[in-house]
Amino acid sequence: MTTPYTEAGTVEGAWTQSLYLPGPVPVDHAQRTLTALARTWPVAAFLPGEADEPVGEVVLYRDPSRTYGTPETSACDAAVRRLVTATGWTPAAGRADDGVLVGLGLREGYETGAPEHSPAEVADCLRAASATGWRCRTARLVSARLVDDAVRWYAEDGVLVRAEDRLLPAIEEAALDCAQHRYVVTHLAAQRTYVRHWRASLPG
Template structure:
């Protein structure tokens, strides 16, 4: 159903799956290469939040799912199987932190459109807007990374963004920010509704 803010839900998947992993301090490029190899070697679509700034060593990532109209989405058992392979190949450790039973998580990009040279918004613009809501939430800087094997080649994407967690009533504010930042789409992991869905900006005209 189209939203008043200009986004429409285009793909959904049952359940709300995420997995946090701890790793020894590594460069972003090294982590991205490992994740691209996971997509290439095991044909598993990687979607990850890599926490920290672009020049900071990476010590934590959070894997999640991104439902695709074209490619579908792996089920939760397949996701856990991919995590076990990744842990066995790298020594990375799954975090003991349990997924919340309620609320939502959204990885929100901060670059306007897909052009790497496009203007980029600041994480502070998100935190300052969220601060006006008066609702409990967290917001952390993260690189949004994806990698998928398509016709024998890895198609990947990354951009600076933020990982936002909060209650479901925070979604209209997140959607407002996505529209302001000219985001084509974003994914909501909905722990309350036990589902994961993609929101796409409606075509103009």
């Protein structure tokens, strides 16, 4: 079966960093902090938890953009140092060096009011492929990017998947089931990062 997705925006390197907050904070507090960081670094992050649940962990990653480019891993490390200095957030010890990290939204496309899926649907798709080798957590998918001297904030309910790379086909099936137009794969095992675009959503 031909996949409806195509790879785009591929960059070398696979960077991600988890940070733990001293204590849970409201979502709007985390948003203000990340918005401030976005003035010097394009923020792409997962906030594990549901809807308005307080934030106790932030998972940062790189989101390749055809329009704005992708920050070098050294710039990402520098951004984390600035964030830690300003907030007291604590970087997780060590970093995952295998498998993949993928965030999937649960709303179909980008239209407000579009149908939404459940985290359980994504977990069921992964479970049908394998009983082991993956973890699926409910998370808020957020981004903050400086555009024309103003920070553009975006947030969507979704899931954060960490899995062995053999499960990429199952992740893609879940993305299709949730009608995701775009998702980012941080491929730690292959040390590269790329976007999967739904062909039907691409212009032209």
